[in-house]
Amino acid sequence: MRPFRLAWLLLPVLSALAAPARAGQDQLQLKAAFIYRFAQLTQWPPPPLREFTYCVAGDAPLQDALRLLMQATPGGVPVHTLQLNEPQRVPQCQLLVLGAGVRGDLRRWHEVLADDPVLVVGDSAESFRSGAIIGLVIEPNGLAFRINQTEARRRGLAISYQMLKLAREVK
Template sequence: MNTWRSPWRLERGVALWVLLVGLACGPCAAQPDWPNDESQIKAAFLYKFAGYVDWPEGFLGSVETPFTIGVLGADPIADELVQIVQGRKIHSRSIVVSRLKAGDPLEDVAILFVGKGDAARLKPVRGTLQAQPILVVTEEPAGLALGGMINFLLVDRHVRFEVALAPVEKSGLRLSSRLLAVAQRVHAEGR
């Protein structure tokens, strides 16, 4: 018996079995729903970002004050974020996801996520936002130029992010070097 063929036959048999199971389970199992996955990943990033950011002392209030993540114009991401943060804490605080509309006050928000199509609303309030220690995260191609500090990117269908350090520093926030190390791009100068 020729032994080199046995592993090949086993691999081919496993590959065929996986293909048949995928087809039997239908198109939903074989092909994940990309936009839903993208929302889940972005929501997970938003939750994780908080662990790599230092806010100025006193900004977050007492430990009884909830940590608020505001979401403007991105309901699927807000929905996913609500699921992710349920029963969890950030900096020893409970977490609240606040769905915002343009013009809503931001005084209790620690992280502001601005969805696609809404980032242009940041431009008029960019100076005000950068004077406050609020981490602004966007998902627009020009998100950093519009006032975002972290901007989501899609690179080969993978969610990545870029960081603009100038607005982060102006706001009094400090980002961990571990967060910067995994960024797709870090812009030292303002955008």
């Protein structure tokens, strides 16, 4: 039943990705779709956002996939994607993806974040354990995610009940 609910949750995003993809691009597009839905199903503290910035560190191909998805998806507020090489630009992000390229430096990224209301998505179990709010990991049956609700609350973010129900683990 869980995969069926997940398919319905992601259907609006996946339909925007209907164009044919090269081998290997499917997984990037699926990750981008998950990340996009994570943002949609998260509530930030007031005041309302005037723009939304997706930041990606350590995974340039994923940033490109997110940019393509943003072009295909209508939205209310202006949306931007940034590729970050250094954590100093993190304060302008609402969502930060920590990719494989920064795994050795996770502590520094988290220190710069402090308590800012940034939805941090890590692409490994290690990044999830080190403080990411969402761990998006590849498992034998596909992508799965884990949610650290305690960390989300500490940052002033509210994760939707839909997401919490679909997560592989909530702590």
